[in-house]
Amino acid sequence: MLKMIRAQWIVPISRPPIQDGALLIHRDRILQVCKATSLIKNYPKVLIEDLGSSMVLPPLVNAHTHLEYSCLKGKIKPSQKFTDWLEQMMTLRHLLTPEEMIRGIQNTVKSLKKTGTGLIGEVTNTGLAAPILQKEGLRGSIFYELVGNNSTLKDYFKIEKKLRREAPSFKIAPACHAPHTVPEKLLLEMRSHLNKTKAITSIHLAESLEETEWIQHHQGPFAKLFEPFPKLSKNSKLGQGLGAIEYLQKHHFLNPRVLCVHCVDPLPREIQKLKKIHCPVVLCPRSNLYTGAGIAPLKKLISARIPLALGTDSLASNTDLDLWNEMKALKNLFPFLSYPIILRMATLNGAQALGFGKEYGSLERGKKARFIYVQTESQKIKDPLSFLIEESHEEINGYNS
Numbered sequence: 232m233l234k235m236i237r238a239q240w241i242v243p244i245s246r247p248p249i250q251d252g253a254l255l256i257h258r259d260r261i262l263q264v265c266k267a268t269s270l271i272k273n274y275p276k277v278l279i280e281d282l283g284s285s286m287v288l289p290p291l292v293n294a295h296t297h298l299e300y301s302c303l304k305g306k307i308k309p310s311q312k313f314t315d316w317l318e319q320m321m322t323l324r325h326l327l328t329p330e331e332m333i334r335g336i337q338n339t340v341k342s343l344k345k346t347g348t349g350l351i352g353e354v355t356n357t358g359l360a361a362p363i364l365q366k367e368g369l370r371g372s373i374f375y376e377l378v379g380n381n382s383t384l385k386d387y388f389k390i391e392k393k394l395r396r397e398a399p400s401f402k403i404a405p406a407c408h409a410p411h412t413v414p415e416k417l418l419l420e421m422r423s424h425l426n427k428t429k430a431i432t433s434i435h436l437a438e439s440l441e442e443t444e445w446i447q448h449h450q451g452p453f454a455k456l457f458e459p460f461p462k463l464s465k466n467s468k469l470g471q472g473l474g475a476i477e478y479l480q481k482h483h484f485l486n487p488r489v490l491c492v493h494c495v496d497p498l499p500r501e502i503q504k505l506k507k508i509h510c511p512v513v514l515c516p517r518s519n520l521y522t523g524a525g526i527a528p529l530k531k532l533i534s535a536r537i538p539l540a541l542g543t544d545s546l547a548s549n550t551d552l553d554l555w556n557e558m559k560a561l562k563n564l565f566p567f568l569s570y571p572i573i574l575r576m577a578t579l580n581g582a583q584a585l586g587f588g589k590e591y592g593s594l595e596r597g598k599k600a601r602f603i604y605v606q607t608e609s610q611k612i613k614d615p616l617s618f619l620i621e622e623s624h625e626e627i628n629g630y631n632s
């Protein structure tokens with residue numbers, strides 16, 4: 232059956248906002264997006280659901296989280312030095328029990344929904360979030376993360392079936408934590424597995440100066456941190472002058488299906504390499520400030536036309552997982568960024584990076600009839616995108632046909 236959704240503003244993302252706009256929906260798909268008046272003219276008998284002064288837009292996409300660390304909220308203080316944050320994190324994460332992780336995940340998934348997030352790139356070492364994300368109706372990718380001296384792809388194969396069973400609406404794939412925290416052998420295994428399956432994966436990359444120093448020159452504060460991990464610290468490819476991105480390139484690991492998370496400290500020449508490979512970068516600006524990692528070279532990434540998505544990372548390095556706050560922070564850090572570019576990062580770019588661009592991320596013909604709508608008091612909003620990003624929203628509802 233046909234149905235029309237009418238609202239003060241429809242924000243399709245892929246094109247400018249439409250005042251007094253409408254979506255024509257058939258079953259679970261969008262058929263048309265245009266002015267309400269022209270839709271009513273063409274379909275005079277169509278059932279209309281009028282959302283009044285609301286703004287309608289696609290669900291937000293949080294391209295990088297670790298929900299199982301939600302229970303660490305407030306337990307690690309914001310740090311000036313990345314290694315200070317990391318040391319605390321390495322100690323605390325081993326003390327967490329499954330029960331407290333599950334409680335944290337449940338609460339956080341509820342607040343994700345309340346703030347309009349519908350699609351997620353979730354990185355996990357336990358898989359605990361999978362059934363909760365499925366039950367709460369979110370969509371996205373679950374990356375089972377491998378990390379440490381003895382990590383191998385076999386660890387992923389042991390849990391893969393369970394994850395697929397528990398979260399059938401999600402894409403499931405393995406992921407390496409970071410170039411320097413997994414054995415080289417795993418990078419190679421992973422590369423051939425991902426080439427075969429064509430799965431999208433995620434990796435933390437060039438997150439901090441200390442990481443670059445370690446990979447490029449095999450020295451710095453990471454030397455002490457890596458002492459207990461001989462396979463990782465004695466890696467002969469470290470210290471050859473390659474940056475983190477070049478190190479992965481040397482292993483033929485990078486391609487457009489690899490989400491590069493952070494990229495705070497790429498070498499200038501590496502940005503051109505990312506551009507050539509067309510890897511998406513997931514920015515986590517508030518997390519990078521929280522950990523002391525710093526600020527990503529956004530102007531350079533944008534001028535290299537690298538596809539940019541947005542993530543919050545976890546509550547171990549952020550105060551909340553509200554993407555509206557992440558967008559506000561981005562605007563404050565980089566005032567030159569326009570509102571349409573910021574909103575695109577938090578919707579369409581994220582959906583495309585996660586491999587959901589055909590169904591989510593924008594309101595367009597053929598895409599899923601899933602959207603969020605933000606209540607507004609006023610009928611006279613002139614610039615809907617600045618309103619969406621600058622104002623706080625008490626009420627965000629989700630629509631799922």
Ligand SMILES: [Zn+2]
Pocket residue numbers: 295296297354435492544545
């Ligand atoms: Zn992360």
